[in-house]
Every structure is written in structure tokens, then in C-alpha cells.
Amino acid sequence: xxxxxxxxxxxxxxxxxxxxxxxxxxxxxxxxxxxxxxxxxxxxxxxxxxxxxxxxxxxxxxxxxxxxxxxxxxxxxxxxxxxxxxxxxxxxxxxxxxxxxxxxxxxxx
Numbered sequence: 001x002x003x004x005x006x007x008x009x010x011x012x013x014x015x016x017x018x019x020x021x022x023x024x025x026x027x028x029x030x031x032x033x034x035x036x037x038x039x040x041x042x043x044x045x046x047x048x049x050x051x052x053x054x055x056x057x058x059x060x061x062x063x064x065x066x067x068x069x070x071x072x073x074x075x076x077x078x079x080x081x082x083x084x085x086x087x088x089x090x091x092x093x094x095x096x097x098x099x100x101x102x103x104x105x106x107x108x109x
Contacts, residue, residue, distance in 0.1 A: 003036070004029040010049055019051025022078040040074050044108045045097055047071065047079045053108070058097050064089055081108045 007015045010023035024041040045053035047060040061079045064071045079089040
């Protein structure tokens, strides 16, 4: 039996071009076309799921911290950029993302 893997966007439509983004899904299909497993993509810093890390992500991250919006998984995970594995989105995550956007650091890893 043959399996097939497709990249789907967050809305479940097949993605064949563009950036890989937070919220995209790698779906494994069986020979009958049924999804048998999924892997959700998380791009560190891509808080809004557009496949780019930019000021819009910083704004979403800040809005979450201020309680204006609530980030769901996987966007919450993408916003937790400080690398300490605490599972929280806090001010130090915003500082790190801002430093990255301003070019003071080269990676969010």
C-alpha cells in the first residue's frame, strides 16, 4: 500500500507554493485517501501564521501578553521564542523577537 504526504495550510487546503508557516499541517494519507497522521508546523517567531517573521508577529505577541488576544497552539508555541522551554509567552519573548527584528541577533534559536 502506498502512502502520500501533503502540506496543508491551517484551513486544510493543499499548499503547493509560498512559505511554510506556523499552523500548516503535514498530512499522511493512506492508499484510500484517508488522513492517518498529522504533523503541525511551528515556525519560531511566526506568531500570525503567514510564514514570515516580522512586525506583525511582534504585535500579535504583545497583544497576547497584554491580554487583548489569546494565542492558540501552535501560534502560542511560535510566540515563546526565548528558548528556555518554560511554555509561557512573556516580556522576555517580546524582547528577543524585537532584537531579532532590529537585527541585533541573527536567529531565534
